[in-house]
Amino acid sequence: MAPKFKDGDAVVAVNGKWVSWSHTVVAYAAFFSALVVGMSLHFHKIVQNEHYGYPDEWFPSVSATIGDRYPERSVFQVFIAITSGPRFALVFLWYILTARPNSALPKIVAGTGIFRTLMCGGWTYVTSTDDHDWHDIFMISYLVATLPWTLGCLALSPNNRRAVKYRKIMASLFFGTLVPLIYYFIQHKVHKVAGAYTRYAFFEWSLILFDVGFDAITAIDFEGFELVVRDVKGVSRGQLKTTADAVLEKEKGKPVGNTFGEGFFWSEITDAAADVYNGFVFWSILTSLGVQIWYFPLWSMGISGYEVVLLSCIAPFLLAIPGLRSLATKNTRILHLLSLAGLLAYKVQEPASRLLVTGFAVSTTCIAWSATFFGERGQAARLDARILAWAAGLTMSSIAKFACRTNNPIWPIMHAENGGWNKLGIALAVFAILRSTRRSATPGSDYLPSTGKKGSPVLAGLGIGGLIFAMHSLLSDSSTMIAWVWEGYPIRGPIAVPHGAVTIFAMGAGLVYGVFNPRLAGSWTAFGLGSIGAAFLTCYSHWTGFYGGLVLTFYLLAVTPVLISSAVRHSPAVTFGLGFLAYVFLVLFHVWVVAYAFVPGGPLVREHTDWLMTTMMLLLGAGVFSASVSNSGPTKHKPVNPNSKRTKSYYVYVLAALQLLSVSIAYLRFPTNDYVPYHKEDKVATVGIWTIHFALDNNMxxxxxxxxxxxxxxxxxxxxxLESDNQRIIMGNRDATQFLAEDLGMYVDFGPGPNKHTWGSALLSKFPIVNSTHHLLPSPVGELAPAIHATLDMYGEMVDVVVFHSGQEEDPEDRRLQTEYLSHLMGDSPRPLILLSYLVTKPLEGNYNTYVSETSGMKDIDPTDWDRWCEYILYKKLKRTGYARVSRDTITDTEIQVGKFVIGEPEAEDELRVPEETVPQGRRFPAMFRGQGVRGHRYHVFDEPRYWQ
Structure with a gap:
């Protein structure tokens, strides 16, 4: 209730600006008093980090200053506790200032401010030493909430030029500082550059200045408040025009103004979220088909017959039947519900049956979405909403894989035991379908008059095919394009984490741009830029190639609304049926370029990813041409429902939430690069080689x-x-090394990349990878042979490791040339070297005698082991102490071979076999694998490890 005092009757009146000033002064005092105390008492300790200390590092980070040391931690916590009072008062007064009738934004901003304050208390009072996980959760929540708080305050700012100017400056400085902050953090963490953490610390302290400074500007706005509390200028309760009001009034009639100029309703944001989740389900089902098909040719080493299930996606051809088209358009809910068989398929244990169930789901969901698009063709606003949901669903799919380290948690190859979220995914899918289809699509008449231009249905269909293939092959996982441009250590380009979030951001930005600027997105200029991006991605590595990939990503999502809006003007059987047929052709094309040794006609397209990318862009160009004809007509469709103009805004909100989620995931997954070998005190290096069958086990x-x-x-x-490259549609666009490296705490190198046409090799190491080079060995006839030649820092000694996969048995000339190449490569290395390989040769015969020769300088880890054909461990200039063979259970079709080496001791002239009991404990293999072993893993062939003195 308002006070019943007359003007001037207040006993105590405190101007509202002092809330802002008290918050500013006490907040700065908390941080800088801790800095002064810490620098005075513990200077050398707080500038020390995991890599360097004084004098390389000479200024402490915020976390080191306010962290665990007494008394600076206590000083900081006392002042930050005092700050909480003015902070909550500041949020409250800001709400009073900006609240308006029928407006939800001030409430959202106020809620964000309260949440942000609570999260600040979380990371302040729970340090990383107390609980590292919760400290990170509070910290990232605080940082993520800063974006909507900042943007919300800018939008709601009273139309005061001075305050708005200062807010823009502080916000720009804050977010601009994040770029060098992340750069120097990567220089410190990944590259271990001396002094980088000090530079990082300066930017981190700058963030504190700008963050608190941004809120200090409220002092200008609160001058109109007096605390008792009385509004002396009448600025509260919506009487003052805000910056957002001014912008929306200026943009009225334009796309942005029409989109964001309406109220906010929770029911509609729920509808948008349900639509997007429905799109996510489509992409989850479609992307799960290839990896299940791959299981069968993988085991048969050639065409299996199950590849025909790929044709299930051309089911929209059935919509050529008028009755079926009408039935599908009016009953999309039933079709979407039937497609959930693809999520329930994980319950089917037998691989072939699971694949067939998924094939049925793919055919159903392709018909459902084709009918959905076609059914909304007469209602542009709802058609735009469906397109936004479908494309945002791809973004959500990529984020889900980003969070789960490249496996989609609702795929049929997942279940609870290997990280699946199948039950939750199905429950949400049912809710989403029921919610998003409760307003059934109405056929409506085509919004072009009968004399209007529609373009070519065939060209429109080809454009749809090129679009779906491009989205699936390059954007269904945020790390795919990064794998294309990766060339090994030292790092000279993007890495999967955190830069996968950049790919996801480009997807969202492109989609929003395409919705608001369809004519520009559908122009030939935009197509030319997209083509240049595709060329750079194909032809260049490192950052240059990745920047090209980002341009292509932006273009693909921007042109999506244009191509689909053009396609729905024709029969869906032609546009979507033909589109998915073109997609099938491109999928086979992109498998043939690497699987040329196993498929009919393969040599014709051997290693021609450039042809594939050219074909993809030509198909997109066909779609752009058809759309350009459609857009050339004079008629412009107006939405029937005037309230539908705000519909797009809710999908933009969902996209924004997804972007914040991806940034949070990138932060939480950022590599720590502080890995420690298992037996550091014994200077033992335990190495292994394993052919992992593309991380798909014997039961799919x-x-x-x-x-x-x-x-x-x-x-x-x-x-x-070996056999580790899954960055193709047919393998699910996955990367098993991300999960393994993060969970095991290891550095990782993989390559050559998927655009180099091999089955892949990868190296995981507890030791830092100082340098690595990727090789494609001579292969004039058969499949390409990949190799990684890496130099590792093992306890201060540089040791080379080569991971190599030889060509297949049917091509002896290839294997001979590869043997000579690799033998010279190993022989030319002056350092100790270990070869972890797949050689396709018998011990002591043929090419074996070139690998183990004076040319290479290599020795076999156990020449008496006669029962080998593929996997070998060779070495030189190292002290070998142990060797074992371990069964693989049903994980793959190849065992694990393991060797132990001692670093820093000279290689023995005459190594003698010794019994295990004479071997020091740190040099022994784990005892758990003796006898029956564990989970199907045991020492086999000679039933126990072998040791040498």
Missing amino acids: WSSERRMRDVIKELELDVIGL
Whole structure:
């Protein structure tokens, strides 16, 4: 209730600006008093980090200053506790200032301010030493909430030029500082550059200045308040025009003004979220098909027959039947519900049956979405909403894989034991379908008059095919394009984490741009820029190639509304049926370029990803041409429902939330790069080689978690993985090394990349990877042979490790040339070297005698082991102490071979076999794998490890 005092009757009146000033002064005092105390008492300790100390590092970070040391931590916490009172008062007064009738934004901003304050208390009073996970959760929540708080305050700012100017400056400085902050953090964490953390610290302290300074500007606005509390200028309760009001009034009639100029309703944001989740389900089902098909040719080493299930996606051709088209358009809810069989398929244990169930789901969901788009063709606002939902669903799919380290948690190759969220995914999908389809699509008449231009349905269909393939092959996982441009250590380009979030941001930005600027997005200029981006991605590595990929990403999402809006003007059987047929062709094309040795006609397109990308862009160009004809007509459709103009805004809100989620995931997944070998005190390096069958086990389940367990239990410091490149549609666009490296705490190198047409090799190491080079060995006839040549820092000594996959048995000339190449490569290395390989040769015969020769300088870890054909561990200039063979259970079709080496001791002239009991404990293999072993893993062939003195 308002006070009943007359003007001037207040006993005590405190101007509202002092709330802002007290908050500013006490907040700055908290941080800088801790800095002064810390620098005075513990200077050398707080500038020390995991890599360097004084004098390389000479200024402390915020966290080191306010962290665990007494008394600076206590000084900081006392002042920050005092800050909480003015902080809550500041949020309250800001709400009083900006609240307006029928406006939800002030309430959202106030709620964000309260949440942000609570999160500040969380990371302040729970340090990383107390609980690292909760400290990070509070910290990232605080940082994420800063964006909506800042933007909300800018939008609601009273139309005071001075305050708005200062807010823009502080916000720009805050967010601009994040760029060098992240750069120097990566220089410190990844590259271990001396002094980088000091530079990082300066930018981190700058963030404190700008963050508190942004809120200090409220002092200008609160001058109109007096605390008792009386509004002396009548600025509260919506009587003052805000910056947002001014902008929306200026933009009235334009796309942005029409979109964001209406009220906010929770029911409609729920509808938008349900629509987007429905799009996520589509992409989850479609992307799960390829990896299940791959299981069968993988085991048969050639065409299996199950590849025909890929044709299930051309089911929209059935919409050529008028009755079926009408039925599908009017009953999209039933079709969407039937498509959930693809999510329930994880309950089917037998691989072939699981694939067939998924094939049915793919055909159903393709018909459902084709009918949905076609059914909304007469209502532009709802059509735009469906397109936004479908494309944002791809973004959500990529984020889900980003969070789950490249596996979609609702795929049928996932279940609870290997990280699946199948039950939750299905429950949300049912809710989303029921919610998003409760307003059934109405056929409506085509909004072009009968004399209007519609373009070519065939060209429109080809454009749809090129679009879906491009989105699936390059954007269904945020790390795919990064794998294309990765060339090894030292790092000279993007890495999957955190830069996957940049790809996701480009997706969202492109989609929003395309919705608001369809004519520009559908122009030939935009197509030319997209083509240049595709060329750079194909032809260049490192950042140059990635920047090209980002341009292509932005273009693909921007042109999506244009191509689909053009396609729905024709029969869906032609545009979407033909589109998915073109998609099938491109999928086979992109498999043929690498699988040329196993498929008919393969040599015709061998290693021609450039042809594939050209074809993809030509198909997109066909769609752009058809759309340009459609857009050339004079008629412009107006939405029937005037309230529908705000519909797009809710999808933009959902996209914004997804972007914040991706940034949070990038922060939480950022590599720590502080890995320690298992037996550091003994200077032992335990190495292994394993052919992992593309991280798909014998029963068609994703196998990363089972692989992690056995690698960890074997205490492997270095392991080479072969048949590891999954960055294609047919393999699910996955990367098993991300999960393994993060869970095991290892550095990772993979390559050559998917655009180099190999089955892949990877290196995981507890030791820092100082340098690495990727090789494609001579392969004039058969499949390409990849190799990684890396230099590791093992306890201060530089040791080379080569991971290599030889060509197949049917091509002896390839294998001979590869043997000579690799033998010279190893022989030319002056350092100790370990080869972790797949050689396709018998011990002591043929090419074996070139690998183990004076040319290479290599020795076999156990020449008496006659029962080998593929996997070998060779070495030189190292002290070998142990060797074992471990069964793989049902994870793959190849065992694990393991060796132990002692670093820093000279290689023995005459190594003698010794019994295990004479071997020091730190040099022994784990005892758990003796006898029957664990989970199907045991020492086999010679039933126990072998040791040498």
